Amino acid sequence: MILGHAATAALGRRLTHAPWAALLLGAFAPDLMDKPLGLLGLTGSRAVGHTGVMLLAAGLVCLLLIRFHRLRPATALAFLGMWIVHLAGDLAAPRMLFWPLLGPLPQPSGEGIWAALRGYAFFYLRPDFTRAMFWLDAGCLLAAGLAWWPASRRKRV
Ligand SMILES: [Zn+2]
Structure with a gap:
């Protein structure tokens, strides 16, 4: 869902x-x-x-950056919010989100780099x-397109 993740960022930009x-x-x-x-x-x-543990770690890093490097809290919230949207967009399974509480992470597929790249391209x-x-990817692209389209038409008038 490469384009879908980019579309959610564009939608986030339009909204925030x-x-x-x-x-x-x-x-x-x-x-x-x-x-x-x-x-x-x-x-x-x-x-x-793609785990909740890493999301929590990212949240802690954001808190440290807010405290010691003047990262704006709104920027940190946007970053973490998009991370959560990514996990939702990937339809991350509870086993991933709550790792290691619900079991181990999935093992490597062993299909090789070219098969994996072909899988991404064929998506x-x-x-x-x-x-x-x-359909989730298409919906994200449509939502971002609808959010940005009226603004671009207004500028031309
Ligand atoms: Zn992902």
Whole structure:
């Protein structure tokens, strides 16, 4: 759901006017942690970055940055909010969210880097209309498009 996560950041920008960097970083943070390790076959494609433990750790880091580096609380909330939206958009299972309380993280699939990359590409090139993730992605793109479209038309008039 690469485009869908970007769309949620765009929607967040439209609704909150928070900095793009915080919104995009929060929208992609779990994948930025987990996808490279997953592509290398070290973890599943969703691992510790998609857990509540990591979200709590990110929240603690934000608190420290607010206290010692003057990070604006609204910016931290935008970042953490997009992280939560990412987990919701991924339809993260309770086992992931509450790791390690409900069991271990999924094991690496062992399919290899090219199969994983092909899977990401085929998500858009050969969409599976029966999958909820496809429609969730499409819904995020539609919502962001609707949120931004009227503003862009107003500027031209
Ligand atoms: Zn993800």
